[in-house]
Amino acid sequence: MSDTAARWTLHPDRALPADPVTRGLARQVLEATRDLPIVSMHGHVDAGVLARDEPFGDPASLLVVPDHYLVRMLVSQGVPHDALGVPRRDGQPVETDPRAIWRTFAAHWHLFRGTPTRFWLEHQLVEVLGVTQKLSAETADAAYDTIAERLADPAFRPLALLDGLGIEIIATTDAATATLADHADLAARGWGERVVPTFRPDALLHVDRPGWRDDVALLGERAGVEIGSYGDYVRALEARRWAFVEAGARATDHGHLRADTTPLDPADAQAVFAAALRGEVTAGEAQAFSAHMLFEMARMSTQDGLVMQLHPGALRDHDPRVALERGPDVGYDIPVATEYVRSLAPLLEAFGHHPDLRLILFTLDEDTFSRELAPLAGVYPAVRLGAPWWFLDSPDGMRRYREAVTDTAGFYNTTGFVDDTRAFLSIPARHDLARRIDAGYLARLVAEHRLDLDEAVQTAVDLAYRLPRAAYPPVAASVFPSSSDPAAAPQEVHP
Amino acid sequence: MSDTAARWTLHPDRALPADPVTRGLARQVLEATRDLPIVSMHGHVDAGVLARDEPFGDPASLLVVPDHYLVRMLVSQGVPHDALGVPRRDGQPVETDPRAIWRTFAAHWHLFRGTPTRFWLEHQLVEVLGVTQKLSAETADAAYDTIAERLADPAFRPLALLDGLGIEIIATTDAATATLADHADLAARGWGERVVPTFRPDALLHVDRPGWRDDVALLGERAGVEIGSYGDYVRALEARRWAFVEAGARATDHGHLRADTTPLDPADAQAVFAAALRGEVTAGEAQAFSAHMLFEMARMSTQDGLVMQLHPGALRDHDPRVALERGPDVGYDIPVATEYVRSLAPLLEAFGHHPDLRLILFTLDEDTFSRELAPLAGVYPAVRLGAPWWFLDSPDGMRRYREAVTDTAGFYNTTGFVDDTRAFLSIPARHDLARRIDAGYLARLVAEHRLDLDEAVQTAVDLAYRLPRAAYPPVAASVFPSSSDPAAAPQEVHP
Amino acid sequence: MSDTAARWTLHPDRALPADPVTRGLARQVLEATRDLPIVSMHGHVDAGVLARDEPFGDPASLLVVPDHYLVRMLVSQGVPHDALGVPRRDGQPVETDPRAIWRTFAAHWHLFRGTPTRFWLEHQLVEVLGVTQKLSAETADAAYDTIAERLADPAFRPLALLDGLGIEIIATTDAATATLADHADLAARGWGERVVPTFRPDALLHVDRPGWRDDVALLGERAGVEIGSYGDYVRALEARRWAFVEAGARATDHGHLRADTTPLDPADAQAVFAAALRGEVTAGEAQAFSAHMLFEMARMSTQDGLVMQLHPGALRDHDPRVALERGPDVGYDIPVATEYVRSLAPLLEAFGHHPDLRLILFTLDEDTFSRELAPLAGVYPAVRLGAPWWFLDSPDGMRRYREAVTDTAGFYNTTGFVDDTRAFLSIPARHDLARRIDAGYLARLVAEHRLDLDEAVQTAVDLAYRLPRAAYPPVAASVFPSSSDPAAAPQEVHP
Structure with a gap:
């Protein structure tokens, strides 16, 4: 049995490869990332927790x-x-x-x-x-x-922990209809550079959701637009995106079941929207509309500069009785096979080479790592691969990700580590684990004489810090030419 | 060339990891399972072979x-x-x-x-x-x-080999129409605790099979029910399940092409059944009916306590000419992609939290390990993951299984090792290999400081012995409250 | 920074496993393949480059x-x-x-x-x-x-490099309408045994391609057949295949989107062909026709002895604007999920046991390695698995391939290494890497006491040399009984 009397400690070599040769190299690679700050550009910590700053x-x-x-x-x-x-x-x-x-x-x-x-x-x-x-x-x-x-x-207390945990910047996830009052409050107190919102319009893009009409009404209220038509709705969304940009947002986030991005003809979009307002939309129409709106979101990103994050493939609330009883997010979201190549073709044909689009793809379907995602990220300038997500954000999941995507996408078409948690105190643990797994992977390349040690060290630093910074640049840098932060602008990361 | 003159021996470290550090740990983990008896809860050894006990x-x-x-x-x-x-x-x-x-x-x-x-x-x-x-x-x-x-x-001789091979208990697979005479014979001779039947109704649930009507007639005969309607058929199946329970069965086994469990309306089920009796059923109706019957089997399991095993995804008899010439099971069963999440939703919504259902899932499609099966087993109390099956029951297949499912399902939502063979003498080899691969996997977790050695040893024993025992409890324990074998009752396995 | 002053060298152990025990064994295995010539049976080096032999x-x-x-x-x-x-x-x-x-x-x-x-x-x-x-x-x-x-x-210069790079034989890929003049020229100069053509009829089998009718006209011209009907078309294709056989071809190559091989009724095939000649074919008809023609290609292979290579699953020209601007083969071919089991069933039922068919399967969808391809190759005598292809032709891709297919297909149902490149000078690098990865995989089997070292050495030689030779035999050996090269005839490879 475990000796529970001994002091509980974490081994310094935890999650590094077992082979002594590789481990020795991994220690050297890891060492280079030890003191880097945490860049946490996608998560679910409530902005209110930070704004209230209560114990x-x-x-x-x-x-x-x-x-x-x-x-x-x-x-x-x-x-x-x-x-x-x-x-x-x-x-x-x-x-x-x-x-x-x-x-x-x-x-x-x-x-x-x-x-x-x-x-x-x-x-x-x-x-x-x-x-x-x-x-x-x-x-x-x-x-x-x-x-x-x-x-x-x-x-x-939450804000003190930003320093305590070494978090340089943290992004929250906020409904498109959020007032952003907490963010305004934080900004007023000088935290605006460290706590940024993320625009999450899912609730508004799925027009057959119960409560959708109420959300549209709230959208109109927030945007100061009377929404009577599809055109109003698009203008209101655009307005809210700009409000997020002004509040410091760097990205949008989209949690659709499918990655479909097929646009509708304007007349069809208008008709579906009108039917939805009347409460008469079909499931098929709603699905087509949500695909259309992903395309629209990409278009808007080319205008306002918000990075577009796509997290498809989770079938939500697999047991509807549990959902009814306890609400969402209690463990019943189950991944399904997800198609990216044909689904993203309309978006990528239109914007895949647009200099102002950055599309970051996540997946719960690791079959797509080598088959679909790496080939797409390995050719389209707009595309980057996010980190292994949710069920795949594990030691072996992260290792399989690097082994599957590096061949075709390399390291520099990935974003480096992006966490995804509502558990504030776990953020350093997640980044620590990712750095260890990347160190182990890079060390293996060195041990197999496929990479030099100095390159591995440099790449580890890029994955832990420079790539996430570059993947989620401040919008100002691209939209407002007068930006005073060129160092953080979207730029190529290299030695 | 191999030195064929040297005595052929098996290396004690076979199938353990090559890295010396990990191997040393794996030896210690493996040692703890060396003398454990074999629990063989799913296989295809003929009960008659054991009952006749001929050389x-x-x-x-x-x-x-x-x-x-x-x-x-x-x-x-x-x-x-x-x-x-x-x-x-x-x-x-x-x-x-x-x-x-x-x-x-x-x-x-x-x-x-x-x-x-x-x-x-x-x-x-x-x-x-x-x-x-x-x-x-x-x-x-x-x-x-x-x-x-x-x-x-x-x-x-077969029965002597149960001791010789260290098999504590072995389950056979028996048609729903089997007389179970061999099992009765074995029980009469005191082998009833060691050789148990398994209820396999596939032939009866696929209503467009050639010979289905003959099988239904035989079912009626065995169950003492005149089968003229769907209701009779259900009653006869229930009666046969109880006969299996009385003969010591602990489980049912289902080999469907798909995992679909969508129930039909009673009127539709009756209509399809009636059409099938008339020989007029379509392939689509038959497929829908087989999905309906999987749902029904789960319902029956909540009543009679038989563990439900599902083995989907093998396209049988890929070359029909070979099947015509040689019959089934000569190597032409080929796996196809298999969907579990939507397919099992009806069953799991109805029974996924039922205290008396235990559903054990197997697959030939390893893509579903991390994407579908581990997430389902990682939340529904009724679900357990069976061992890597058939084409995946190999050193690397078993390793990939642990690497893919442990993140989300852990060890304790798996059944431990379940073999699947008609090759009686190979049973110890299969368990030996599984114990070696699990020892290697656990040793890696220890070497990477992700698990303590005492925990690894304990988990190895659980995987080799305690979990299979717990996954296939004697039905009596849950159905008959007077059971005198509480040690074998379905219970949580933990230190 | 890298020390750019040091002389750039390749490490002799590159791409071998890091663990010292396994590496030592891998060195021994690799050593046995060091001096073997390169057999390059599938590639895209232009025959004209070799025939012109210019710097x-x-x-x-x-x-x-x-x-x-x-x-x-x-x-x-x-x-x-x-x-x-x-x-x-x-x-x-x-x-x-x-x-x-x-x-x-x-x-x-x-x-x-x-x-x-x-x-x-x-x-x-x-x-x-x-x-x-x-x-x-x-x-x-x-x-x-x-x-x-x-x-x-x-x-x-190109021909000198065949010796310089150690290439014993190289196959080019040639349109079905190619004159084969370069090959005739090379043969006349004594290079006919070392440079062989490959019959690639893709352009002719996809009847909705722009330019298809021109290609059919050219086919007729090359074959000396006036093509007015489907029958003419088939005869012309057969004639061209024989012309390729006479020019030394050993194989055909097929790059279809799907692996579908469902044959059409002759009347339907004729009707689709006629519609295509009129320019009135639908996309669905064209797709069905291309599947039909794969079946026909297999049938023709049983007659003329050409090995049939199938490379499905690449969605070509994902960005049509780039294709319009730059043409094909600039990086926008993206893999999609590919089904083999049902798709190949018609072909395999008809010819899977035919003694004169050799079907070599490639994939870009590694999910099919263990689920579909290894089980098919592990039973049908006509089927062999090609090497990991394109996006999978990497150190980890090749390792995953062996780990996934060997369980069910063994080594001897694979072709050994087959490269696929238009980069002539990279051919030795690709074979070198494949030999290293196979050496590492074999060494692990030895280190884990799953294989003897002498067997590993022998298998490595088979994978590097004997299996590719045997997988692509000279057609003469099977078609012309008087062949004087029995050593290169299609034969079982074993110790």
Whole structure:
């Protein structure tokens, strides 16, 4: 059994290759990225948490309840959502004692063996929160107390943690209808360069969603446009994008089921929109319209300079009863096979060589790494490959990604590491793991005499820092020629 | 050339990772599983072979003729089925001299380089059968004689081999219309706990199969039900499932082309069934009906407690002329891309959280490991992932499986190793190989400081023994509350 | 920064596994293949280049402009086609100064880190062309001068290079309408055994292609057949195939989007052909006809003995504007998911056991390695798997191929290495890399005690030399019984 009395530490060589030759090289490569700041350009930390800057709550509500990776694993082994404090939409009672929730989690620690969730949690518990004994049913209370004490420390308030965790810049994800008041508040207090919004219009682009008409009304209100037609709707979206640009946004984000970007004829787009306003749209029309709007988003990006991020392929709320009971994001989003080549053809034919478009592609379908995504990124100047996403953001997932895409896309058509989490304290863990895996991959190239060590070191720095900075440039740099930050402008990264 | 004079031995480190650091750890992990009994919960050994308990025949009819892995490899290189003694359905002569067949096989030994078939055969020949010289055209006769002599030993009669091979329990696969007489016979002789049937109703669920009506008539006879309607048919199936439960069955097994589980309206199910009885069913109706019946099988499992195994994705009898000439299972079953997420949605919405359903998923399409299967098993309490199956039951296939599914499903949403063979003597080889690959994978996690050694050892024991036992519990434990075997009841496996 | 002063050399262990144990074994395996001649049975070197035997031009027009791997990588990072000298179809000016093009390429050398293109280029620059300093913007001119000087050496004329590069035999790819005059010329000068044509009828089999009717007219002219009907067309194709056989061809090559081989009824084939002649064919009819013609090509192969190569799954000219501007083969061919099992069923049912058919399958969709291709090649005597192709012809791509197909197809249902390049000087680099990867894979099997070292050595020789020779036998051996070259006849390869 584990010696729970020994002090819990993280091994400095964790997640590096086992072979001693490669490990020695990987250590050297990793060392070069150790002190680089974190560039966190895609995530789901709530801007309000940062703006309010209040202390985090208890360990369970910080680390367990909102983490759908963690919740789904416990649920899969028979732990009820109620016992984990996941709220019901009908207001029926669920477990509210954070210590009880924490004990349930700790008692199932073995379930996370071999998972990235374990790696991230260990990093948070040991490195960030100072837990000193391996987690188990026996040590659950001690860990809870340690964490609770730490969270009361002013250094653990959200904005202080930006420095504490080494985060140079963090992007939030914000509905197209967001007021951006939190961002305005942060900017007024001098945090505008470090906390930036991201334009996420999904809710408005899927015209058969329940509540879509309310969202359109809210869009009109936010944009100061009376939306009676498709033309109004497009103008309102454009206006909101500019509002985001002015609030410091660098990117849009799109979570569609398919990557389809086939545009509609204007008359057809107008007709579908009108039908949707009347509540008479069909599922097929709505799907065609969402594809059309992806095309439109690319067009708008060529005008306002927002980087376009596409995250397709998650079938949301696989169990509709759970969705009804608990809402979204509780573990029931399941990937499906995703086609990119034909789907993106309309967009890329129109804008794939446009100097002002940057399209960053993500996937949950790793079959597309070598077959579709690397060949597309390996020829279209507008395309970059995002980091392995969600279910693939793991030691072996990241390794397979590099092994599959580098042949055709190289390193410089990827964005370097982009995290994707609502778990604020896990951001350093995710970047740390990515740097380790990239170091291991680069070290293997060196060990196999396919790359020189100095090149590997330089590439590791690019992947950890320079490429994410370059992939998400401040919009001003391209849109407002008077920008005073040329260093961060979209530019080629090279030695 | 190989030194055929040296004694043929198996290396103790075979199939362990090459890197010395990882190998040292893998040895320690493997050691913990060395003496564990074999739990063989899915296979195709004929219950009659065990019940009759007669000596096995000659080496060729035991090891060559019925092994479709082996036959297809020789056929692919131009050796005719006739030369391998694979019988023709028209009764035309084929090679019947077992020594001639054995020589043909031995002369092509090089074809199996790098294949799992070679690994399994070496284990059988050296460890089980005592062959002392590497196989080749030159040593074929000596090997033949050694094996033939060994097979005459009473210790090599089927039931004695259960002890000799270390098999604690073995499940056979039995048609839903089977009399189960062999199982009754075995139970009467005290083997009922060690040899259990499995309910396989495929032939009855595909209503456009030639011979389906005869099978339905036989089903009615076995179940004591006059089958004139869909309702009768369902009742007869339920009755047969209960008969299997009473005969000790723990599971059902389903070999459909697709994983579709969309239920039909009762009226539609009745109409398709009636059309099928009249011989007027269309292929589309039959396909829809088979999906409906998978849903029904899950429903029945929630009532009678039989574990549900789904093995989709094999397109059977790819060359219809060969099927006509030689029948099924001669190597022409070819995998096709298989969709699980949408296909299983109806079943999982209805029963995915049912406390009495256990659905074990297998695949021939490894693309679904990370994309579909691990995410489904990683959230639905009813779902477990079976072991890599058939074409994927190989050293690298099993490694890729762990690397792809552990991130999201962990170890404890898998069943541990489940073999799938009609080659009785190969069962220990298959479990030995699986334990070696799991030991290597776990050792890598330890070497990369992602897991502690004590955890790896414990997990290896779970994968080899405790998880398969837990995944296929005796039905009594859940259905009959008075069960006296709580240790084997479906329970969470953890330290 | 790289030490550009040090002499640029290739490490003898490049692309071998990093683990010292495995590397030591890999060196031994590789050593056995070091002096084997190169068998290059599929490529795109122009027969005219060999027949004219003129000195190669400047470094840029040899190594940069025609290499679509290289061009697309630079384009993907914003370098315009114009700057790379890729000609425009409208004759507008592009960069023509070879030194300027070369400098642009050299300045972007870092983009190729980790790619097979870099491996191949390094081999060519260092081993073949004698460049002594690592490539960079600073060393570009020196490298240019070194190469230019080397290209002026008579030993660097095309035919001399066949010896210089160790190429025993090279196949070109020739349109079905080619005069084969270059091949006749080469044969007259004694090169007929070393330079052979390949029959590529794609342009004629896709009846909705612009220019198809002109090509049919040319086909008729070449074949001496007035083509007024489908029957004439088939006869003309058969005649051309025989002309290729007489010119030494060993194979046909087929680049279809899909692998579909469903034959049409003769009346339907005639009707589609007639419609196409009238210019009235639909896209659907054209697609069905191309599938029909693949079936027909297999039938013809059973008669004339030409090996049939199928390269499906590349969606050509993804950006039609680039195709319009620059023509084909400039980097915009993108793979799509490809189905083989159902698609090839008609062909394999008809000819899969035919003793005179050899069908070699390639793919750009590695998902099909274990799921479809290995199972098909592992049972049908007519089928062999070609080498990893195009985007997959890389160190990790070749490793994944062996790891995925060997389980089911073994080594002897693969063809060994088949290159595919228009870059003449890169042929040795490609074979060298393949031999290294196969040596590494075989060495791992040895290190894991899954194969003996002598078997690994023998298999490496088979993969590098004997299997490609056997996979593409001279047609005479099977068609003309009087052939005097039985050693090269299609025969089983074994120890």
